[in-house]
Amino acid sequence: MTATIEAPAVTMAPMTEPDSTPLALRTLSLAKRFGEVVAVDDVTLELPRGEFLGVLGPSGCGKTTLLRLVAGFERPDAGGIEIDGQAVSGPRRNVPPESRRIGMVFQESALFPHLDVGGNIAFGLPRRGRATRVAELVALVGLAGLQHRMPHELSGGQQQRVALARALAPDPALILFDEPFSSLDATLRSQLRGEVRDILRVAGATALFVTHDQGEALEISDRVAVMRAGRIEQISTPDELYLRPINRFVAGFVGEANLLPGEVRHGEVQTMVGRFRAAGDALADGTRAEVLLRPEQLHMLPVARLSSPPRPESVLTIVRRVFHGSEVHHVLRSETGLEIEAATPSSATLAVGTEVIAHARAKEVPVYPTGDDA
Amino acid sequence: MVTLASLRAAGTRPGARTPAPPAWLVGAGVLVAMLGLLPIAYLLILAGTSEDATSLVLRDRTLGVLGRTLLLAAIVTSASVLIGVPVAWLTARSDLPGRRWWTIITLLPLVVPSYVGGYAVVAAFGPRGALQSLLEPFGVERLPDLYGLPGAALALTLFSFPYVVLSVRATLLRLDPAFEEVSRSLGRGPWRTFLTVTLPQLRPAITSGALLVALYSLADFGAVSLLQFDSFTRAIYVQYRASFDPTLAAVLALMLVACTAGVLLAESRLRGRGRYHRSGGGSSRPATPVRLGAWRWPALVFLGLVVGLAVVVPVGTIGFWLARGVSVGESFATVWGPTLNSVLASGLAAVLAVLASIPVAVLAVRHRGALAALVERATYAGFALPGIVIGLAFVFVAARYLPFVYQTLPLLLVAYLVRFVPEAVGVTRASLLQVSPRLEEVARTLGRSPARVLREVTLPIIRPGLAAGGALVFLTAMKELPTTILLAPTGFDTLAVRIWSATSEGFFARAAPPALLMVVVAAGSLWFVLRQERSR
Numbered sequence: 001m002t003a004t005i006e007a008p009a010v011t012m013a014p015m016t017e018p019d020s021t022p023l024a025l026r027t028l029s030l031a032k033r034f035g036e037v038v039a040v041d042d043v044t045l046e047l048p049r050g051e052f053l054g055v056l057g058p059s060g061c062g063k064t065t066l067l068r069l070v071a072g073f074e075r076p077d078a079g080g081i082e083i084d085g086q087a088v089s090g091p092r093r094n095v096p097p098e099s100r101r102i103g104m105v106f107q108e109s110a111l112f113p114h115l116d117v118g119g120n121i122a123f124g125l126p127r128r129g130r131a132t133r134v135a136e137l138v139a140l141v142g143l144a145g146l147q148h149r150m151p152h153e154l155s156g157g158q159q160q161r162v163a164l165a166r167a168l169a170p171d172p173a174l175i176l177f178d179e180p181f182s183s184l185d186a187t188l189r190s191q192l193r194g195e196v197r198d199i200l201r202v203a204g205a206t207a208l209f210v211t212h213d214q215g216e217a218l219e220i221s222d223r224v225a226v227m228r229a230g231r232i233e234q235i236s237t238p239d240e241l242y243l244r245p246i247n248r249f250v251a252g253f254v255g256e257a258n259l260l261p262g263e264v265r266h267g268e269v270q271t272m273v274g275r276f277r278a279a280g281d282a283l284a285d286g287t288r289a290e291v292l293l294r295p296e297q298l299h300m301l302p303v304a305r306l307s308s309p310p311r312p313e314s315v316l317t318i319v320r321r322v323f324h325g326s327e328v329h330h331v332l333r334s335e336t337g338l339e340i341e342a343a344t345p346s347s348a349t350l351a352v353g354t355e356v357i358a359h360a361r362a363k364e365v366p367v368y369p370t371g372d373d374a
Numbered sequence: 375m376v377t378l379a380s381l382r383a384a385g386t387r388p389g390a391r392t393p394a395p396p397a398w399l400v401g402a403g404v405l406v407a408m409l410g411l412l413p414i415a416y417l418l419i420l421a422g423t424s425e426d427a428t429s430l431v432l433r434d435r436t437l438g439v440l441g442r443t444l445l446l447a448a449i450v451t452s453a454s455v456l457i458g459v460p461v462a463w464l465t466a467r468s469d470l471p472g473r474r475w476w477t478i479i480t481l482l483p484l485v486v487p488s489y490v491g492g493y494a495v496v497a498a499f500g501p502r503g504a505l506q507s508l509l510e511p512f513g514v515e516r517l518p519d520l521y522g523l524p525g526a527a528l529a530l531t532l533f534s535f536p537y538v539v540l541s542v543r544a545t546l547l548r549l550d551p552a553f554e555e556v557s558r559s560l561g562r563g564p565w566r567t568f569l570t571v572t573l574p575q576l577r578p579a580i581t582s583g584a585l586l587v588a589l590y591s592l593a594d595f596g597a598v599s600l601l602q603f604d605s606f607t608r609a610i611y612v613q614y615r616a617s618f619d620p621t622l623a624a625v626l627a628l629m630l631v632a633c634t635a636g637v638l639l640a641e642s643r644l645r646g647r648g649r650y651h652r653s654g655g656g657s658s659r660p661a662t663p664v665r666l667g668a669w670r671w672p673a674l675v676f677l678g679l680v681v682g683l684a685v686v687v688p689v690g691t692i693g694f695w696l697a698r699g700v701s702v703g704e705s706f707a708t709v710w711g712p713t714l715n716s717v718l719a720s721g722l723a724a725v726l727a728v729l730a731s732i733p734v735a736v737l738a739v740r741h742r743g744a745l746a747a748l749v750e751r752a753t754y755a756g757f758a759l760p761g762i763v764i765g766l767a768f769v770f771v772a773a774r775y776l777p778f779v780y781q782t783l784p785l786l787l788v789a790y791l792v793r794f795v796p797e798a799v800g801v802t803r804a805s806l807l808q809v810s811p812r813l814e815e816v817a818r819t820l821g822r823s824p825a826r827v828l829r830e831v832t833l834p835i836i837r838p839g840l841a842a843g844g845a846l847v848f849l850t851a852m853k854e855l856p857t858t859i860l861l862a863p864t865g866f867d868t869l870a871v872r873i874w875s876a877t878s879e880g881f882f883a884r885a886a887p888p889a890l891l892m893v894v895v896a897a898g899s900l901w902f903v904l905r906q907e908r909s910r
Contacts, residue, residue, distance in 0.1 A: 073815060097818035104819040110812035114834045124820030163816075170820065 022085065024049045024174045024206035025070065030079035032065055039065040041230035043079070047174070047206060052197070053235075054209045054221030056253070062230040063210045067176050070208065071104060072097035084173035103167030103175040107182045109159035111151035117162050118147040124170040137165040141199055157188050164196060168203050175200070177209040181216060193220050214254050218242070226250045242294075244279060248368050251292045256329075258298065258340040259290040261370065269367055272314050272334065273298065273358045278367035288370040293360050295329055298342035300356040310357050316340070318354045332358060395741040396824050402733035407752035409730075409792050413759060413767030414631065420624040420770060430625045440629060443592060443605040446526060447633075450591040451584050453531040457680055458538025458583060459576070464673055465539070466546040469663040471670070476677055477543075483684040484536035485896040487853040489596025489874050490889050491533040494688035495525055496600055497695055497882040504694045504882075526603035532684040533597070534590045538583035545579035546572075551661035564664070585641040592634050593760035595856040596870075600877050606630040607762045607856065614860070620770050627763045638758055692889050699883030709872070709887040716868040719783065719858075720851035723790035724798075724844040730791055731798035731843060736828070738799075739806040740814075750799070757796040764793050765860035786861040790851050797850060798843040805839025806832070842902075849899035853892065869895075 025047040032040040039062040047053050055063045068074045070081060072088065072095060081089035083102065088095040103124075111120050121134045138147050141161040151159060160180060167175050180196070181189045197220050200207055211217050217224045218238040225235040226249075234246040245251035248259060262271035264287040269276050276291050283289060303315060316332035319339075328349040330342050342358060350356065395403075421427045430436060464470050465477045483491070498504045501516045509517075520528070553575070557567040595607040602608070606626055613623040666673055734753050737746040756764065768789045772780040779785045809832060817827045833840070855870040862871060869888040876885035 071815070071819060073818075096823070097815070098821045098823055100819070102819050104816055106812045106816065108810060108812060110810055110816050112813060112817075112831055112835070114831075114837075123817065166816070166820070172819075176819075 022049050023047060023082070024051075024084055025208065026082040027066075027070070028080045028082075030066070030069060030081065031077050032062075032069055032074060033077055038062075038230045040069060040076070043230075043232055045225060045232065045235060047208065049206050050204060052200065052207045052209065052220060052222045054211060054217035054224040055227060056211060056214055056217040056224050057227035058253070059212055061227045063212075063227050064178060065230075066227070067178055067208065067210045070174070071102055071176055072100050101170075101173040103170070103172040105160070105163045105167050105175065105177045105180045107179040109151075109156075109163040111154075111159055111162055111166075113151055116148050116150050117143065117154070120151070120162055121165045121169050123166060133169060137169050140168075140202065141165045142195070156184050157192050160184070160192060161195070161199075164199060168199075168205060173206065175205050175207045177207060177211075179211055179213075180209065182211075182213070189216075190219075196220070218254070224254075226253060228253075244366055245292065248290070248292075251366065251368075256295050256341060258293045258295065259368070260293060260340065261288065261290050261338075263288055272338075273340075273360050276360070276362065276367070277364045279364045283367065283369060289367045290370060292366040292368070293340075293362065295341040295343035296327075297360045297362050297365075298340065298358050299360065300330065300332070300342050300344070300350060300358050302350065303355040303357060306357070314357050315355050316358055318350055318352050318356065321349065321352055332356065395737055395746075398825070399733050399736060399741075400745065402730075403737045403746075403749040406730045406734050406795060407749040409788065410753045410755040410795065412771065413764045413792065414755060416767050416771050417624045417627055417631075417763070420620060421628055424621040424625075427621070427625055430622055431629065436622075436626065436629070439604060439606055439609045439626065440633075442523075442603070443630070443633065446523065446530070446598070446603065446605050447588045447591045449523075449527045450530045450534060451588045453527065454535035454538050454587040455580060455584050457531070457535045459542055459580060460676065461535070461680060462539045462542035462546060464677060466543045467661060467664055468666050468673070470666060470673060470677075476681075479681055479685060480539055480677070481536050482897070482900060483533045484540070485900040486533055486688065487596060487855065487870065487892060487896065488530065488533055488590075488594045489600060489855050489870065489877070490688065490892050490896075491529045492525075492597035492600035493873055493877045493882075493885055493889055494691045495520070495529045495532075495597075496877060497885070498687050498691040499525075502880070504691050507694075507698075521602045523603055525601035526598045526605070529597040529601060530591045530594060534587045535680075535684075537586040537590065538580065541579045541583035541586070542576055545576055549575055549661070554661070582641060585637055589634055589637045589641070592630065592637065593762075595760070595762045596874060600874065606633070607760060610762055610766060611856075611859075614766060614769070620766075623766060624770070627766055630760060631758075631763055634758060634760060689893065692886050692893065695882045695886035696890065699886055702883065704883050706887055708884070709869075709891065712867045712869045712872040712888060713891060715862075715866050716852050716870070719786060719790065719862075719866075719868060720848045722783075722787055723794060723851040724848040726787055726791045727795045727798040727847045728802070728840050728844045730795050731802040732828075732833070732840075734795070734799050735802040735806050736832075738803055740811065753799055754796045756792045756794070759793075761793060761854060761856035762860070764789055765857035768792075768857075769860050781861070781863045783863055783866070786858065786863070786866075789857045789861050790854065793854065793857060794847045794850055798847050801839055801843030801846060802836065805836040805842075808839075809835050846899070846902060849895055849902060852895045853899075 023046050025045075027043055027045050030040055030043040031038075041062070043066060045053070055066060057063045065074060069076050069089065070083075075094055076089055079089075080087060080091075080093075083100055086095075087093055088100050112123065115123065117138070118134050121137050122130050125133055134147070138144055141164055143158060143161055143165070146154070146158065151162070154162065163180075181192060184192060193216060209217065209220060218241070221238065223235055223237055224241050226233045226241065228249055234241060234250050236244075241250065241254050245254060245257075248257075251257040251259070260271040260273060262269040264270075264278070264283045264285055265275075266285065267277065267282055269278055269283075269289050269291050271291055273293070278289070278291075300316075300318075303310060313335055316334050318330050319333045320331040322329040322331070323346070324343075326346060327343045328346050330344065330350060332340050332342060334340075340358070344350075424430075461480050465473055465480065470476065496503060499517065499520055500506075501519055503517065506514055506517045549572070553571050554567050557571045558564070562570065592605075593607065595611065598605050599608045599611060604612075606629065610623050610626045610630070613626060614620070734749055738750045768785060769780070772785050776785075813831055813835070814827050817831045818824070822830060852868075853870060855874055858868050858871055859874065862868065867875070869892055872888045873885045873892060876882070876888075
């Protein structure tokens with residue numbers, strides 16, 4: 001008798017060279033306008049199979065239009081779209097949504113109210129093998145036993161999981177999410193995000209999330225594209241986006257940003273909270289520039305505890321405290337009226353009205369020359 | 375510090391997305407729209423090709439008809455305002471005993487078809503009506519003649535004043551009582567407050583209700599023909615019966631359409647402004663009911679009189695002639711044929727109207743744009759045209775181009791379709807608006823073509839709405855008289871035609887059973903309307 005050890009049936013997305021990874025989605029110089037409004041402007045992006053891409057931007061930035069172009073609900077004015085290597089949109093080509101092999105999950109779960117959970121999940125499946133596949137998916141999204149419930153008998157989170165199962169069922173090349181968690185309350189939202197991410201990984205799916213919620217985008221995505229006024233400003237991993245935003249807009253949209261004005265001297269930017277080496281290209285001496293410091297990078301020292309009196313222009317006054325639970329954010333105002341934000345653990349908070357000086361430990365920080373448009 | 379708010383404000387959301395509709399949908403919608411425009415277009419062609427159309431308009435007889443029609447509309451409208459405003463105030467704002475009951479009972483006449491009203495007036499107060507039979511033991515052989523203007527005005531007023539009640543009551547219930555309270559606190563008594571504060575605020579509602587009454591009396595055929603008053607509708611019918619030359623009938627019909635179009639235009643303008651007036655918004659605090667005190671008794675007498683004439687007399691008259699009919703051996707069996715015909719024609723009309731409403735509503739809701747707006751407006755033409763005009767146009771079209779459909783059920787159904795499709799479109803449109811477009815988009819991504827999405831997702835979801843629209847059309851079509859008279863196949867009597875022809879010939883007892891059934895149908899549609907309003 002031979003003992004066999006069964007390997008766990010977990011499929012991991014294989015890590016391969018970027019060049020050899022087939023693309024689930026490719027857009028080329030995609031453009032769409034509605035009358036005067038340019039909704040999507042020259043958008044080129046590539047989404048390898050198995051990756052989760054978040055598209056983040058303020059409302060009206062064109063992210064939803066981008067999603068609808070990919071889905072085939074809108075026709076681009078210029079540019080092309082390939083899904084799984086097949087051209088679906090182009091100058092002389094427009095594959096209708098039903099033939100694009102995409103799945104879609106909306107903010108409002110959009111379950112068919114006249115069909116039960118099983119009927120919803122089975123909607124996109126061929127008749128053969130339908131029951132098996134539905135059972136698989138019901139189990140995958142953790143709704144076993146609820147197959148015969150009607151949509152209105154489900155909670156918001158359950159509805160979203162059914163919507164996800166329905167989109168996954170036909171094994172689409174790409175799943176599109178349009179603000180999928182916005183209609184849920186905060187606790188449920190973060191819990192469901194984690195679950196959705198796990199389900200998508202197990203299913204080996206490729207996903208495009210559109211959201212205006214930066215926390216959501218950073219948490220769920222492998223890479224995030226930040227959009228503004230129809231254009232993609234930056235596509236990077238979440239860490240990269242937070243630590244090295246390409247311009248002031250991205251800096252301000254992803255996390256909270258302090259932009260401190262200063263002047264370049266000997267390759268370093270001199271600001272009221274210290275001198276910093278500029279990341280990236282060297283700047284000429286005398287250039288005016290702003291450095292990006294995140295609130296948690298700034299540290300406060302009460303003036304009263306200093307051994308020698310500081311220079312008056314570096315003194316800041318705490319004008320407001322915002323309690324965030326584990327952290328407290330302090331809004332500091334300088335003599336000149338500049339406001340910056342510093343975060344401390346709740347245990348080390350200071351009172352409103354305290355005079356402090358601030359300094360930052362970071363040595364190399366993003367620097368944006370003053371006068372650049374972004 | 376870069377603020378998130380300032381960044382979020384950047385950029386604007388693109389305007390409403392209107393995907394291009396599929397060709398089959400446009401085709402179906404345009405077909406329905408063209409049917410709706412057919413009657414008016416054909417009448418215009420008919421009048422336009424005739425050399426003496428202008429002289430026909432200016433003939434003494436034509437101008438006489440115009441004058442009589444406008445006079446009737448003016449009398450009915452004024453009388454309806456005089457009755458409707460006090461009724462609305464009493465049921466909405468006073469401490470009258472049994473207010474809820476009075477509210478429903480004073481609205482009931484609204485849904486009674488005018489020819490039943492005409493029948494009630496003739497059969498009750500006519501020279502040989504029920505009143506005369508009751509007075510016969512006292513030697514009354516004949517009551518004074520009430521045919522013509524007095525009878526027509528009485529019948530129309532009794533059955534259209536609830537339009538004024540409806541609109542005025544709605545405004546009274548919504549008015550902020552603070553205005554009146556301020557006026558009282560500034561030293562004005564209840565009467566002066568009503569005249570100087572409440573009444574001016576009611577003016578848009580009164581005008582809008584009055585215009586509906588005017589429209590109703592312009593377009594009515596049943597009451598004026600039974601009471602033999604030569605307004606447009608009756609003149610058109612008489613002209614059509616008397617001669618084979620359709621030109622004069624077409625000219626009369628177009629003049630009538632011009633009158634109704636004028637009223638509709640005034641009404642739509644006023645409605646736009648009326649909404650503006652109402653913009654008080656916020657929480658609505660119900661007003662404290664006004665204590666009537668000793669005024670309660672005259673108020674009750676007034677309401678009693680109104681309800682007596684508009685509800686008790688018709689029902690009593692029907693009862694009286696039913697009993698009289700039974701006593702002389704009149705058979706109830708004669709009513710089954712017309713009932714079956716009515717149910718058949720109305721049922722088919724309901725199905726057709728609902729089917730036709732689908733492409734129009736889908737275009738209007740999902741593919742907003744110039745084309746959709748045009749299609750939707752064209753279908754509403756059926757709403758604006760008096761039934762006699764639609765019937766006449768289809769008679770002419772069929773007689774000239776399609777003699778083989780003339781006086782067949784299909785032609786009657788097409789005319790019904792034109793007349794009632796707006797009602798179905800209204801309900802279908804409202805239910806479509808409740809369906810998120812996201813549902814249809816999800817179905818597309820799951821492999822369904824637009825046509826299959828409509829069949830497998832949209833229509834199943836709005837099925838209750840479609841059924842409601844069908845029921846509404848069914849009830850309305852049951853009551854339809856003028857198009858039925860003009861277009862029904864020979865011998866195809868419906869309940870409406872039976873009531874009308876029996877009354878015309880003075881067979882009051884024979885008209886009673888179908889009239890009773892019609893009152894039941896009317897009560898059904900009132901229940902339906904009230905239910906619709908509550909669910910909104």
